[in-house]
Amino acid sequence: MAIVGGCAIGAAMGLVAFGPRWEWAAAGCLLGGGGLYMMHNTLQANASQLLPQIRGTSVSLFAACFFIGQSVGVAIEAWAIDQGAAREIFIAAMIALPLLGLWFGQGLRVRDAWQLEDGVHDGPRAHQMLRD
Numbered sequence: 001m002a003i004v005g006g007c008a009i010g011a012a013m014g015l016v017a018f019g020p021r022w023e024w025a026a027a028g029c030l031l032g033g034g035g036l037y038m039m040h041n042t043l044q045a046n047a048s049q050l051l052p053q054i055r056g057t058s059v060s061l062f063a064a065c066f067f068i069g070q071s072v073g074v075a076i077e078a079w080a081i082d083q084g085a086a087r088e089i090f091i092a093a094m095i096a097l098p099l100l101g102l103w104f105g106q107g108l109r110v111r112d113a114w115q116l117e118d119g120v121h122d123g124p125r126a127h128q129m130l131r132d
Contacts (some may be wrong), residue, residue: 002042002108006101008035010094017090039101040066046108 012032016025047062048055077089 001038003101003105005035005038005040005042006104007098008032009039009101010096010098011035013090013094013097017087017094035097039097039104042108043104 009032012028012030012035015028015031019025019028044059044062047058050058080086080089
């Protein structure tokens with residue numbers, strides 16, 4: 001879901017950046033919202049599974065990073081848009097977000113492979129990998 005979500009957000013940013021009419025931006029917003037939902041939920045679910053002993057701490061750290069990153073990103077993007085670089089912001093997001101999704105998806109695959117090698121079979125994806 002992280003990979004599909006990141007790619008959906010990237011495609012949405014491309015629609016907003018290069019769409020010739022406002023309808024393209026509306027479609028991009030719809031696609032981006034679905035992609036954000038997929039990517040964010042995958043990240044949040046994995047944050048809650050990092051260390052069950054300190055689940056509250058890991059989820060709190062996840063939320064803090066999410067909101068701080070969102071605040072800093074909006075401030076930087078607002079400045080860039082004021083400088084006339086709106087399209088460049090969307091192009092950067094169009095490239096970066098699919099890469100982020102691919103990076104996180106690959107990290108999940110590596111983690112799941114390590115769990116299987118170590119005999120840990122209780123992770124959510126470990127069950128799927130055992131069936132495959």
